[in-house]
Amino acid sequence: MNWPADFIWGVSTSSYQIEGAVALGGRKPSIWDTRCRTAGKVANGDTGDIACDHYHRYPEDIRLMKELGVEAYRFSVAWPRVLPLGKGAANEAGLAFYDRLIDGLLEAGIEPWLCLYHWDLPQALEDLGGWTNRDIAGWFADYTTLVAHRYGDRVKRFATINEPSVFTLFGYAMDWGAPGIIDRSAHLRAIHHVNLAHGAAVDALRAGVTNAFVGAIHNRQRIVPQSDSEADKAATRTLDAFWNNAFPEPQLLGSYPAAIAEAVAPYVEAGDMARICRPCDFFGLNHYGPIFAKADPASLWGFAWGSAPDDAPKSDIGWPIYPDMFRDELIDLSRRYRLPIYVTENGCGGRADKGNELDDQHRIKYLGAYTAAMHQAMAAGADVRGYFVWSLLDNFEWGSGYGNRFGLVFVDFTTGKRTPKASARWYADLIAGR
């Protein structure tokens, strides 16, 4: 496969999943620290307290990236590290950590792609209502301004919010993520306030950073009814609205999808849609595989995750593998939003207990099939400019704790030792060979 000379190859991570050091350098708790301390919410009682200890080991991680030959590294800033209470006084020690990281990346010739929010909301803001409080748009704008002024001389690539549909749905409708509330009004308010925060952050980045390149990151995937029943098809349409369209549609086209517009309307004030729909420079796509949906009258919105057909190819953690759907998603996205697309996450989950984690041929097969599908999409006209593997390192996989591993690099969580897997060599060869 020939790739354009300026195509960007990278890797992605996020703050809570790798940094550790949750109580060091002035950082205060996030909603994920709280969730990890709530019995039964995270497999095995795992926490992000130490995670990959990236806070201390970041120079080694930069070296690993250099060996891979990646040109770009997408990471997130932990809001509670730089603004421990979410607003008010900034924390110099926390800000200095990202200075060191960014400077190290630039010295290694790796471009930093900074994501402002990857789910670790300061607990102090949650205590004020978190995403259900409309004031959060202003708090997020102030946080963004702080980040923009501090790093904007060296960082130009910014994403506002990672996978808004995932953390709002899991956090406010299903109790699969923090803060673990199940409530329709809370869910709808969170959706609208996340959208307002995105718009405010785009404006703050434009104001604070010369030549900022700004977008948001959405997890989009095909939602497939588990059966031909009308009930499963209706559930699929509702999940599609919440999962795929509740954020890109208002952010990029200025309106909520019809399936949820009426429900969100009570929270929308005059001028809001213009505040949300601000010009973006790129579409960040996170994609893994399709979701099979089914009706579930007992759930908040009448849908639930169903099962993929028995003969569907699946990863070791059970996620269905359909590269053709990735190709089609890229083509559709490119046509609908007319923005350059960067695949900001794609990867394959494995389990240490399968015994194939260092010689991870399953991951190589997955990444090979998905990059080939991306190539086909580009040949069909999709404007895809870059691809980031999720993830550089095995890390804290939210409710699954450390059991599910997505890294190109194996992490021994008792010692912190990093060992590149076969997939790391495969990715390095792909990058070198283009």
Ligand code: IFM
């Ligand atoms: O680990 C997550 C990441 O935080 C968001 N996107 C999906 C990944 C794999 O589940």
